[in-house]
Amino acid sequence: MVARPSGRKANEMRSMKAKVGIIPNADGSAMFAFGDTIAIAAVYGPRQLHPQHMQDPSTGILRVNYDLLSFSVSERKKPGPSRRSKEISQVTEWALSPVLDLRAFPNTVIDVQIYILQADAGTRTAGINAASMALAHAGIPMKNLICSVAVGKLDKDLALDADNAEEHYDEGEGHTDIPLAKIAGTDEFTLMQLDGKIPPEMIKDVLEMVNKGCEEIYEVQKKALKEIVE
Ligand code: CDP
Numbered sequence: 483m484v485a486r487p488s489g490r491k492a493n494e495m496r497s498m499k500a501k502v503g504i505i506p507n508a509d510g511s512a513m514f515a516f517g518d519t520i521a522i523a524a525v526y527g528p529r530q531l532h533p534q535h536m537q538d539p540s541t542g543i544l545r546v547n548y549d550l551l552s553f554s555v556s557e558r559k560k561p562g563p564s565r566r567s568k569e570i571s572q573v574t575e576w577a578l579s580p581v582l583d584l585r586a587f588p589n590t591v592i593d594v595q596i597y598i599l600q601a602d603a604g605t606r607t608a609g610i611n612a613a614s615m616a617l618a619h620a621g622i623p624m625k626n627l628i629c630s631v632a633v634g635k636l637d638k639d640l641a642l643d644a645d646n647a648e649e650h651y652d653e654g655e656g657h658t659d660i661p662l663a664k665i666a667g668t669d670e671f672t673l674m675q676l677d678g679k680i681p682p683e684m685i686k687d688v689l690e691m692v693n694k695g696c697e698e699i700y701e702v703q704k705k706a707l708k709e710i711v712e
Contacts, residue, residue, distance in 0.1 A: 484639050484654075487647045493691050495631070495643045495698055500611070500706035502619050510620025512706065514612035516631075516643055518602035523612035525620040528590035542587030546575040548596040548609055555601045570606045571596075577610050577663040577673035578617065581625040592622060603646040607631050610663050610673070615703050619710070627703050628672060629696035630663035633688045635680055642691050655679070662692045666700040 483492070490496075496517030505511035508524035515521070531537045548570040552559050574596065584592070594616065596609040610630035618624055634644030637654030644651075644659070651657040658678025664671045671689075680688070 484636050484651075486636065486641050487651065488645055490641075492640055493642045493694055495695055496645065498699065498702045500615065500702045502615055502706045502710045508616070508620075510616040510618070510622070512612045512615035512619060514608050514615065514703075516602075516604045516608050517645055518600055519604050519608045519645075520599040521605060521608035521612040522597050522599060523609065523616040524595045525592060525613075525616045525622070526595070527592040527620075528584070528587035528622075529593075531589060531591040537589040539588050540585065542584035542590040542592060544575055544579055544582060544584065544592050544594065546571045546578070546594045546596065546613065548574055548598075548606070550598045550601055550605065554598045570609070573673055573675065574606065574610055574613060577630065578613060578628055580670070580672045581614075581628055581665055582617070583623050583625075586623065592617075592620075601646070603644055603649045604632055604661075607661050607663070611699055611703060615707060618707055625665065626668070627666045627700060628663050629666050629699040629703065630661065630673065631692060631695040631699060632659055632661040633691050633695075634659055635678065635684070640684065640687055640691055642695050660688055662688075664692065664696055666696065666703075 499515040501513045505524045510525035513522045598605045607630040614628040634641045635658035636651040661675045663673035
């Protein structure tokens with residue numbers, strides 16, 4: 483068993499923080515942090531989609547925009563969209579959509595803006611957790627919250643919620659990153675990506691680890707949502 487650079491146990495998450503209602507002018511908003519990774523999400527809508535020819539009279543649509551702020555990373559990131567931010571925006575849309583029923587909002591768009599204030603790995607998963615809370619805060623009908631976390635493989639061993647130092651693990655087989663998202667309280671996964679290699683027989687352990695992580699995330703998300711109604 484490899485010792486994690488962070489000193490955490492294999493299935494130990496970083497400390498989490500969450501807060502709802504952080505952007506008063508948005509229809510819904512939330513912050514979610516895994517350790518030093520801080521994501522904020524703001525929801526605007528449902529509002530009429532322009533240009534009009536893109537409207538769908540049978541349903542509303544979800545439009546996600548994810549971005550890393552320039553100084554969220556150690557080497558300043560050039561502002562504006564990149565291939566990476568477009569990919570993460572797209573997979574976030576796919577991860578969130580299965581819990582939303584947008585048929586009640588024909589011809590509209592729900593815009594979700596996700597910004598990473600500080601990045602230390604796991605920004606897409608932190609962004610999905612924040613966006614899920616922000617959608618709930620905006621009162622969008624949802625089957626349940628989406629919980630998201632990545633499992634890493636350091637050499638031959640799994641490690642939940644790797645930080646950036648762990649993502650750069652370069653001994654033995656190095657690092658594999660597997661970000662996942664699931665519908666809270668179910669076995670339905672809405673995101674699974676794989677950056678690296680993993681033997682298929684380890685996937686069951688990956689899912690078990692994610693289930694444990696997601697149970698903890700769900701509690702943090704629910705607590706933050708309850709705080710605004712108390
Ligand atoms: O952030 P996430 O793990 O979802 O996605 P990634 O593309 O695997 O990026 C891993 C980490 O690399 C980020 O969280 C940042 O800490 C770092 N990164 C960076 O330093 N500069 C970039 N332009 C992009 C990512």
